[in-house]
Amino acid sequence: AQTVTQSQPEMSVQEAETVTLSCTYDTSENNYYLFWYKQPPSRQMILVIRQEAYKQQNATENRFSVNFQKAAKSFSLKISDSQLGDTAMYFCAFMKLRETGNQFYFGTGTSLTVIP
Amino acid sequence: NAGVTQTPKFRVLKTGQSMTLLCAQDMNHEYMYWYRQDPGMGLRLIHYSVGEGTTAKGEVPDGYNVSRLKKQNFLLGLESAAPSQTSVYFCASSSPLWRANTGELFFGEGSRLTVL
Numbered sequence: 513a514q515t516v517t518q519s520q521p522e523m524s525v526q527e528a529e530t531v532t533l534s535c536t537y538d539t540s541e542n543n544y545y546l547f548w549y550k551q552p553p554s555r556q557m558i559l560v561i562r563q564e565a566y567k568q569q570n571a572t573e574n575r576f577s578v579n580f581q582k583a584a585k586s587f588s589l590k591i592s593d594s595q596l597g598d599t600a601m602y603f604c605a606f607m608k609l610r611e612t613g614n615q616f617y618f619g620t621g622t623s624l625t626v627i628p
Numbered sequence: 629n630a631g632v633t634q635t636p637k638f639r640v641l642k643t644g645q646s647m648t649l650l651c652a653q654d655m656n657h658e659y660m661y662w663y664r665q666d667p668g669m670g671l672r673l674i675h676y677s678v679g680e681g682t683t684a685k686g687e688v689p690d691g692y693n694v695s696r697l698k699k700q701n702f703l704l705g706l707e708s709a710a711p712s713q714t715s716v717y718f719c720a721s722s723s724p725l726w727r728a729n730t731g732e733l734f735f736g737e738g739s740r741l742t743v744l
Binding site: 516607616 | 659661663669670671672673676677678684716718720722724725730731732733735737738743
């Protein structure tokens, strides 16, 4: 079974600073996808960034970037120039490819607070 | 853009009562999922469907039933609600990678269910 571990239940960062959220996963799959989702207090789950395992280049989306280490099975999220609107719960997710339906596995989340 | 819509958003039940949560998506997605979110446990898959007329069990299926009579709708039923089913429920949908090369899950806004 796949497992996704987020070892930081809570984190905080000063506004405009940089913060890194960690995620590790366990799998025997060679091809898969990884995602970071953001859940603000409104409860809506929003995709932040995605990474295909077969791509060596780390994904970036504006202030958000990942450090994907396939051999180490690590997928951390870096948020640069943190903003108050980044305050949210962040979930790391692993997607296993299957013809019978892609299967997703989620970590337990990291609650991030951006301090003014 | 409606995306994924869940109804109702909130519901309070007494132990033993039944109810149905409705999920509707307008993105023509093949795959649909029901998750529950509990504090400290992330998202856990209840049931999922890879197409109209098909359903499958996820990680925590006991006490729930589902149906997918139409491609755009995925219903989650509780036949006899128990306090342990107090949770926030999320519906999500996605497409297989061969049709939409993102693979991401699109989520509804969640439904908060309280069983007294």
